[in-house]
Amino acid sequence: MKFASYFSSVFSILEEIIHVLLPVRCANCGREISYALKQWLCYECISSLxxxxxxxxxxxxxxxxxxxxxxxxxxxxxxxxxxxxxxxxxxxxxxxxxxxxxxxxxxxxxxxxxxxxxxxxxxxxxxxxxxxxxxxxxxxxxxxxxxxxxxxxxxxxxxxxxxxxxxxxxxxxxxxxxxxxxxxxxxxxxxxxxxxxxxxxxxxxxxxxxxxxxxxxxxxxxxxxxxxxxxxxxxxxxx
Ligand SMILES: [Zn+2]
The missing domain is CATH 3.40.50.2020 (Rossmann fold)
Incomplete structure (x- = not known):
């Protein structure tokens, strides 16, 4: 169990690093967005929902x-x-x-x-x-x-x-x-x-x-x- 939780925290740190290095793209229009927002749609697409x-x-x-x-x-x-x-x-x-x-x-x-x-x-x-x-x-x-x-x-x-x-x-x-x-x-x-x-x-x-x-x-x-x-x-x- 301890090993599993260690493994999952290493994984989430790796995920953060990957998203800092690789841009996140809006799931609708493909435009680059900031990972820090933790949204997967750009502002324009959210406004158009x-x-x-x-x-x-x-x-x-x-x-x-x-x-x-x-x-x-x-x-x-x-x-x-x-x-x-x-x-x-x-x-x-x-x-x-x-x-x-x-x-x-x-x-x-x-x-x-x-x-x-x-x-x-x-x-x-x-x-x-x-x-x-x-x-x-x-x-x-x-x-x-x-x-x-x-x-x-x-x-x-x-x-x-x-x-x-x-x-x-x-x-x-x-x-x-x-x-x-x-x-x-x-x-x-x-x-x-x-x-x-x-x-x-x-x-x-x-x-x-x-x-x-x-x-x-x-x-x-x-x-x-x-x-x-x-x-x-x-x-x-x-x-
Ligand atoms: Zn978009």
């Missing part, structure tokens, strides 16, 4: 996907996902090109936007991947976003109490009803999940479309008495 501002509108279109659950207090998606747009390029790198630092910095941007409305949350819970999918990818992109939010919100991330038990096919090409059936009963609570009883939970995912996956998570979490749920996704895509 298509913000929804849904967090300023209580009955926004994302909240409406979940408002049939009285436990849901707040829901938003931070940016619009357009075909061939900046969010599509960012999410592609986060999901398929192992750009975990980009995911974490996007989580920090989400926190900056949403922080004033999230003072009452107790825990941050990323939508889980099936363990087989997580092994294939090497990480859960929603969990990395959640850790980015936690950097700023200073709330704990809990990612072992809500589990995905059903291996589902990709939702991308499915309609609203097929998506619901695909994820129905896909999640379960771990045996010691009762520590979440009565808590305000912030559910995090990368993209919301019909809300089927998040609704399946909510159905599972509200088995715990007294939970309140808020939801934030990086982006909203049209179904």
């Amino acid at each position: 298509p913000a929804t501002d849904f967090h300023l509108v209580p009955l926004n279109p994302v909240f409406q996907l979940f408002m049939h659950h009285p436990e849901v207090k707040f829901a938003t998606a931070c940016y619009f996902f357009h075909h061939d747009g900046i969010l599509q390029r960012i999410i592609h790198q986060i999901k398929y090109q192992h750009h975990q630092q980009l995911a974490r910095s996007m989580g920090r941007l989400m926190a900056q936007m949403l922080k004033p409305g999230l003072a009452s949350i107790d825990y941050i819970i990323p939508v889980p991947l099936h363990p087989r999918k997580e092994r294939q990818r090497g990480y859960n992109q929603a969990a990395i976003l959640a850790y980015g939010l936690a950097d700023d919100l200073q709330k704990p991330v809990i990612h072992h109490l809500l589990r995905r038990k059903k291996f589902t096919e990709s939702q991308t090409r499915k309609g609203r009803q097929a998506r619901q059936q695909n994820v129905q009963h896909a999640f379960q609570l771990a045996a010691h999940a009762n520590v979440l009883t009565g808590k305000h939970l912030l559910l995090i995912d990368d993209v919301v479309t019909t809300g089927a996956t998040l609704n399946a998570c909510i159905d599972t979490l509200i088995q715990l008495p007294g939970v309140q749920i808020s939801i934030a996704t990086l982006a909203i895509a049209e179904s």
